[in-house]
Amino acid sequence: xxxxxxxxxxxxxxxxxxxxxxxxxxxxxxxxxxxxxxxxxxxxxxxxxxxxxxxxxxxxxxxxxxxxxxxxxxxxxxxxxxxxxxxxxxxxxxxxxxxxxxxxxxxxxxxxxxxxxxxxxxxxxxxxxxxxxxxxxxxxxxxxxxxxxxxxxxxxxxxxxxxxxxxxxxxxxxxxxxxxxxxxxxxxxxxxxxxxxxxxxxxxxxxxxxxxxxxxxxxxxxxxxxxxxxxxxxx
Numbered sequence: 711x712x713x714x715x716x717x718x719x720x721x722x723x724x725x726x727x728x729x730x731x732x733x734x735x736x737x738x739x740x741x742x743x744x745x746x747x748x749x750x751x752x753x754x755x756x757x758x759x760x761x762x763x764x765x766x767x768x769x770x771x772x773x774x775x776x777x778x779x780x781x782x783x784x785x786x787x788x789x790x791x792x793x794x795x796x797x798x799x800x801x802x803x804x805x806x807x808x809x810x811x812x813x814x815x816x817x818x819x820x821x822x823x824x825x826x827x828x829x830x831x832x833x834x835x836x837x838x839x840x841x842x843x844x845x846x847x848x849x850x851x852x853x854x855x856x857x858x859x860x861x862x863x864x865x866x867x868x869x870x871x872x873x874x875x876x877x878x879x880x881x882x883x884x885x886x887x888x889x890x891x892x893x894x895x896x897x898x899x900x901x902x903x904x905x906x907x908x909x910x911x912x913x914x915x916x917x918x919x920x921x922x923x924x925x926x927x928x929x930x931x932x933x934x935x936x937x938x939x940x941x942x943x944x945x
Contacts, residue, residue: 712748721747728752730789731762732774750828760839760848763826767841769888770795793891793920799824799841800918810865811873821885823876827864834858838868843886845879847872893921900929910934 716724721740724747729736735753736743743752757775765772770790776783802824812820825840836851849868853859861867876885897919900911907914908928 713745716745716748721745724748727789728762730787731765731772733758733762751831756837756848756850759837760846763839763841763848764846765789766795766798766824767843767846768795791891791920791923793894793923796888796891796894797918797920799888802826808873811869819883820873821876821880821883822887823872823885825869825872827869829862829864832858833860833862836862836864836867838864838872840869840872840876842876843888845876847875890918893923895919895921900932903929903931905929905931908932 721743725736725740725743728747733752733754735755735758738752740747761773761775764775768786769792770788771786772789773784773786803822807825808820811825821842823840823842823845825838828837829835830837834852834856836849838847838849840847840849849871851862851867853862877883879885895918896916898907898914899905899917900907901913901915902911904917906926906928910932911929912932
């Protein structure tokens with residue numbers, strides 16, 4: 711799905727957004743990166759990546775990082791809508807996601823936070839970026855000489871450390887979370903396609919959408935003439 715989205719938006723547009731988020735190491739052309747930029751085939755630094763995710767933590771406002779408090783505060787720039795940032799935080803958080811960090815439900819309750827992991831090609835780097843309204847945490851594991859290791863998997867090495875940091879930041883498990891924006895709405899969707907449910911969708915679910923932005927056409931997978939699943943209809 712991520713590659714399909716980049717195809718629809720065009721790699722040039724996606725690269726422009728990434729550069730606007732301060733990813734200063736992206737110095738090749740969009741043609742060189744191609745569609746694979748959707749799955750992270752580009753070089754980044756941990757600080758730049760954490761600052762980019764901090765834009766989501768600030769509900770779509772980007773600020774370049776300051777290393778000293780006496781530096782004058784920069785002027786924030788809006789990159790994403792608050793509703794879009796909220797949806798991403800909701801998707802990448804919650805009890806099911808927390809199980810990936812804690813291992814099982816019996817563990818100490820974690821405060822709510824969103825997180826995304828990454829594992830570099832060849833098992834040379836393990837990444838995790840986690841955030842809530844108050845903090846952004848960036849984790850990297852790797853060998854200084856670049857040696858690969860089967861232990862360098864983002865979800866197994868870096869994500870649990872991020873979870874432990876948030877647990878210590880909020881020992882009671884009661885960290886703040888985001889309010890749903892006014893244009894963030896709940897609607898009934900097809901549980902298979904994620905599109906607004908039509909009359910022939912056999913299984914339905916409630917999902918979040920952005921009013922006036924999210925597609926409103928009914929499910930294109932289940933049609934009145936053929937209620938069977940038709941994956942090709944997505945494209």
